[in-house]
Amino acid sequence: MSLLSCNKNLTPLQRRSLRWIGGAMLLTVLTNFSGANVANPLVDIFPNLARLNVPQGHSSTLIVALISAFSVLPVLLAVWIVARYLKAEPDEFIRALAVRALLWGIAVTMAGDAIAGVVTVFYARPFPIGLLNADLFWVSTAIAFRLVLRSYR
Amino acid sequence: MNCLRELRAEKNWSQADLAEKLGVSRQSVNAIETGRFDASLPLAFKLSRLFRLPIESIFFE
Secondary structure (H helix, E strand, C coil): CHHHHCCCCCCHHHHHHHHHHHHHHHHHHHHHCCCCCCCHHHHHHCHHHHHHCCCCCCCCHHHHHHHHHHCCHHHHHHHHHHHHHHHHCCCHHHHHHHHHHHHHHHHHHHHHHHHHHHHHHHHCCCCCHHHHHHHHHHHHHHHHHHHHHHCCC | CECHHHHHHHHCCCHHHHHHHHCCCHHHHHHHHCCCCCCCHHHHHHHHHHHCCCHHHHECC
C-alpha cells in the first residue's frame, strides 16, 4: 500500500480511498483476534497470545455468532469502499483499470484460500486464512493496479 | 483509430497537458492515443470541443 500512497499523482479521491483501505486492513488484523483460535504461526512466535484464544466448547451460541459476525466487518467495509470509489472516480479509464485490478484481487484471494485449504488439510493444522481474506484482497488488488497502470506508461 | 496524437502535436501539448484540460489521467490520454482504450461519448465530446473539430474528424474506423 505504501507504493500507492507515496505516489504524488494520486487524486484526493484516491488518497481518501487509500486511507479507508488502510482502515479496513487494520480492522482485518484486529478481527483476526476474534477467531476461535489465534492463527497458529502467530502463537508460535508469541506464545502468550494463546491466552487470547476463546475456549472451545464453553462458549454460548450467541457469543460464537457474534464473534463470527465481527469478522464480516472488514469484508463489508471492503465492498463499501470499492463501491464508493468506483461511483466517484471521474476518469473512466482509471475506473476500468481499477475494475481489472479488483478482479485480480478476487482471483488471488480465492487462489490463496484454495492453497491454504490444501496446506491446512495436508498438515492437519488449522489456520484461519478466511480472516486474512480482506488483507490478501487489498494487497493483491494494489499490486495488480500498479502492474496494469504500468502497461500504459 | 484516432488522430489525437497529431492534433495534440499541432498544439504543442504534452499528454499531461491534454489530460489536465480533459480532467483525466495522463495514462488515459496515452491509452486513447494508442487505441488501447476507446473514449466514451462524453470524453469524445470534450475532445471535440477542445480541438474545435467534429467527433468524426478525430475518431474514425
